[in-house]
Amino acid sequence: MLLHALQGGRRNFASLRSMQPSHYEVVVDEEVADEAVRLIGGLQTTDGGPTRT
Template identity: 85%
Template structure:
């Protein structure tokens, strides 16, 4: 509280409205991988789309 007062009432961090991830990583068992790719393929994406490795 003393540091806050010495800084003139300013906080030492920026406030954010929300945090959004830039990408997601999904891990599934091989038995359901085809179904997972199909489900993810139906989602709206802004990146490169689903990939299988």
């Protein structure tokens, strides 16, 4: 509280409205990989859709 008062009530960090990941990685077992691709197939992506490697 003392430090806050000495700084004149200013924050010493930048506030963010939200954090959003730039991408997600989904890791599944080989046995369910085709089902996982089918389930996420309807999601919107910016790089052309889900891929299986």
